[in-house]
Amino acid sequence: MKLYNEFINIAKxxxxxxxIIPLLYGSLGLEKVTGLDFSPEDxxxxxxxxxxxxxxxxxxxxxxxxxxxxxxxxxHEFKKTNTKIGISYIEDLKPFADVDYNNLEIFEDGGAKYHLLTIDDYLKIYKKSLLDGYRRRKKNHKDQSKINILNKLIRN
Known part of the structure; x- marks a missing residue:
C-alpha cells in the first residue's frame, strides 16, 4: 500500500x-488491476x-x-530512500505488445488521475516480455507465473 500511496502522490x-496522466505499470499496476498481491518492489x-x-x-x-x-x-530511474520509480514511454505499448494506449480508462484516487491497463493488455505484455532476452534471464519465472494467473482470471 505504501508504494501505491507514493504513486498517487507522484501522479498528482x-x-x-x-x-500528464501517467499509466501505472508493472507489478504495482497489475496488483491494482487484479486485486492480487504481486509483491511489487518499485x-x-x-x-x-x-x-x-x-x-x-x-x-x-x-x-x-x-x-x-x-x-x-x-x-529513467529515480530513488527516494527505499522507493524506486522507473519511467518509460507509453507510446512503446503499441509496437511492443499491440496495446492501444490512446483509449485507456482514466481512474481517480486521492485527487490523482491515472491510467491502468486491462488484464488482457497485461497478458499481451507479459507474453511479449517472455521473448525479451533480458527479462527471460532475469524474470522468466515471475513473468510466466503472472501469465498463468492472468490466463486463469480471463477464463473465470
Whole structure:
C-alpha cells in the first residue's frame, strides 16, 4: 500500500505540474488491476515520450523537487530512500505488445488521475516480455507465473 500511496502522490504531481496522466505499470499496476498481491518492489510509470526527450529536464526537476534522485539515466530511474520509480514511454505499448494506449480508462484516487491497463493488455505484455532476452534471464519465472494467473482470471 505504501508504494501505491507514493504513486498517487507522484501522479498528482504529474497531473498538476506536468499536465500528464501517467499509466501505472508493472507489478504495482497489475496488483491494482487484479486485486492480487504481486509483491511489487518499485513503481513503474509510462508517460508520453516527449517527457523523456525534449521535456526531460523539466521532468527531472519535478522529481528532484519531490525528493527523488536520478540513479539510472538510461532506465529513467529515480530513488527516494527505499522507493524506486522507473519511467518509460507509453507510446512503446503499441509496437511492443499491440496495446492501444490512446483509449485507456482514466481512474481517480486521492485527487490523482491515472491510467491502468486491462488484464488482457497485461497478458499481451507479459507474453511479449517472455521473448525479451533480458527479462527471460532475469524474470522468466515471475513473468510466466503472472501469465498463468492472468490466463486463469480471463477464463473465470
Amino acid at each position: 504531481t504529474f497531473n498538476k505540474e506536468l499536465d 513503481i513503474d510509470l509510462l508517460i508520453p515520450l516527449i517527457f523523456l526527450e525534449e521535456k526531460w529536464e523539466k521532468l527531472k526537476k519535478v522529481m528532484e523537487l519531490h525528493g527523488y534522485k536520478m540513479v539510472d539515466l538510461h532506465e
